Amino acid sequence: MVAHLIRLKLLLVRNGLRRSPWQLVGIVIGALYGLWMLFLAVVGLIALSVVPTGLAETVLVLAGTVLVVAWALTPIVFSGIDLTLDPARFALFPIPMRQLLVGQAIAGLIGVPGICTALALGASTITWARGVFPFVVAALGALLALGLCVVLSRLIASLAAELATSRRFRDASRIVMIMPIMLLGPGISLLARGIQGGGAAAISGSAGILGWTPLGAPFSAPADAAEGRVLEALVKLIIAAAGLGLAAWGWSWALARALESPGSRSGGGRTAGRAGAGGRGLGAFGWMPATPAGAVAARALTYWFRDPRYTVGLIVVPLLPVILYVSSLAGRAHRASLLESPFIISGPLAAFVLAWSISADVSYDSTAFSLHVAAGVKGRADRLGRAAALLLFAVPAIAVIAVLPFLLAGDWRLFPAFLGLSLGVLLSGVGLSSVVSARYTVAVPQPGESPFRRPAGTSAQTLLVQFGGMIALAILCVPELVLAVRAALTGDVGLAWAALGVGVVLGAGLLAGGVALGGYLMDRRAPELYASLVKAG
Structure with a gap:
């Protein structure tokens, strides 16, 4: 045997x-x-x-x-x-x-x-x-x-x-x-x-x-x-x-x-009992606006805190500044040198991770995307709802992470520059992700699967979409990046405040444009998107 x-x-x-x-x-x-x-x-x-x-x-x-x-x-x-x-x-x-x-x-x-x-x-x-x-x-x-x-x-x-x-x-x-x-x-x-x-x-x-x-x-x-x-x-x-x-x-x-x-206590009866007793309430659906965009945002928020494929990002992002801080300690002896170490990019890096995490949003929906198609949800409402759900917690989180290096170093001269760069990366990235996820579907773990599972299939297309999107995001963030780098090299406070203004204004503009373009693409390609998701599932 x-x-x-x-x-x-x-x-x-x-x-x-x-x-x-x-x-x-x-x-x-x-x-x-x-x-x-x-x-x-x-x-x-x-x-x-x-x-x-x-x-x-x-x-x-x-x-x-x-x-x-x-x-x-x-x-x-x-x-x-x-x-x-x-x-x-x-x-x-x-x-x-x-x-x-x-x-x-x-x-x-x-x-x-x-x-x-x-x-x-x-x-x-x-x-x-x-x-x-x-x-x-x-x-x-x-x-x-x-x-x-x-x-x-x-x-x-x-x-x-x-x-x-x-x-x-x-x-x-x-x-x-x-x-x-x-x-x-x-x-x-x-x-x-x-x-x-x-x-x-x-x-x-x-x-x-x-x-x-x-x-x-x-x-x-x-x-x-x-x-x-x-x-x-x-x-x-x-x-x-x-x-x-x-x-x-x-x-x-x-x-x-x-x-x-085997599995005798898996909880099917308990789940039914809870549902029959009224469950846990409406959650985000109870306080989000009663609009199509509000409904999509409520569903997306539920995913963020209950779907492990999303929740992984919520765990990774707070750990990024910890990792960069320890890396900074390994090579620097004084606290003021933190502004010359990788720790200073904690905000922009965390912003990139969060913004790019919804670039495969539709792919994560899998066949549940049929609800959007059948209900006739407008593409703009879909894009706006998903972006709003992320930004609701991402903006304050990125602001906190961006302030940490300057708080620990006690030097605030460059804070506006890197705050502007962080917000610019976040807003621009969400706008770009709104377009990418409406245009392309990629191979992702299916609902209920391990978030670490690497599905076989269109791996080459997935890598191409991800790599191309990252390059596009870097190009979109060039203005605030250049201003932040120049402010860091020259110590010019005016350039630092200019980087903050450009990051917020340009990022907001790209976010609005990305939501509009992504909504337009989704209205035109919703059936094709659903067909590709069914094939992948």
């Missing part, structure tokens, strides 16, 4: 590659990326073999802990992308639990991440080739770490199987997990600064603590063996084995529960 499950996994992978050439391209790209990362890991492990034992232990414990945690979180972040090991799929088959566990564990290693992880952990023995005993302990630790990665991943998948039937849980978990992923780079930067600033002792202490937990023990035991601390090395191997055994027991319990009642 174990061999059958492995063959089933390989068969599903093969059929997926045959069905979609783009999936094959994705596998090849992923394999090349995985091989490159594996090469870097092996080079690093070889380099660690000649450094002091304490330093090698610190690096491997921290990196190994991150690896195990990443495996544990993978089923939450990428749920819905690969369901070949979904526990609910085995509910109707009388497969013995032990065989199902072993088969799923081995099948979980089939793929680029699993193979690269296994090879990287195997290569970690190179670091501890400092004697027979450290090498043997490192090999045992690598096996335990690999097992912990797979079993924790399957444990989380089984625990989430019941909750995953709730779309709200899937959406929330994917969105929340964006934050640590985006903050990984700034975290590494702060870690490097901590080491340079004398924080190496604290980092080493943290690694020492992790070394006595199941997450870090497999990577810490070889260091004790190399230092002659045989008892401590054996104790840490026992801790790692106990952690693996506990995770396996939890996985067995969670898998049995998922198989006994």
Whole structure:
């Protein structure tokens, strides 16, 4: 049965590659990326073999802990992308639990991440080739770490199987997990600064603590063996084995529960009950103007705060200034130097992300766009409603983000220039997006799918539309950009205020023109847009 499950996994992978050439391209790209990362890991492990034992232990414990945690979180972040090991799929088959566990564990290693992880952990023995005993302990630790990665991943998948039937849980978990992923780079930067600033002792202490937990023990035991601390090395191997055994027991319990009642609490009845009791009210429909544009704006606002494909942008935008601020700290020692760092472009960059996020608005509607066609909604009302929904929260958000660099630096001379540039990018970008989304449909994740899913299909057209639109937006924002750059280079306050005026006036004009042109295109092309959406769906 174990061999059958492995063959089933390989068969599903093969059929997926045959069905979609783009999936094959994705596998090849992923394999090349995985091989490159594996090469870097092996080079690093070889380099660690000649450094002091304490330093090698610190690096491997921290990196190994991150690896195990990443495996544990993978089923939450990428749920819905690969369901070949979904526990609910085995509910109707009388497969013995032990065989199902072993088969799923081995099948979980089939793929680029699993193979690269296994090879990287195997290569970690190179670091501890400092004697027979450290090498043997490192090999045992690598096996335990690999097992912990797979079993924790399957444990989380089984625990989430019941909750995953709730779309709200899937959406929330994917969105929340964006934050640590985006903050990984700034975290590494702060870690490097901590080491340079004398924080190496604290980092080493943290690694020492992790070394006595199941997450870090497999990577810490070889260091004790190399230092002659045989008892401590054996104790840490026992801790790692106990952690693996506990995770396996939890996985067995969670898998049995998922198989006994797959999705029985998914909430269909609860949803109906809430609807029958009046639901949650009208939401934005209750306070938006009772006009076609107001109705579209209310629906768009609902999407922004309930559809994960939109909500991702709401999470990403506040994190952008954090990332740029940390990048600025990495190279600048004084707060006043923030105005000479990438942190100063937080406002324009966030404005671009928000403005361009509605360039695929109609594509995100999918077949629900038929409501607009059937109701005879005018294109201008559609464009105006979608733009108003975004600007309602984007304008104050961009103003706050644009003010942060100057607030922290305590220098307000260039603030009008970069506020004008930010508002110009936002308004001009919304106007351009109103035209682009009315003229082109692109391949996007369908409603209910993971926002990280990359659909196969017209990828070339999608890239061309996105890249061409970005260039067009850069051209539209040239006037305020030139004024802002000149104000920054010369320190001329007059130019800074001129950039603010040009950004607001020109941006508002381009927004109005974009709404009008986009509405005209939508009135002419509504049936064609709907046909292309049906084909893509």
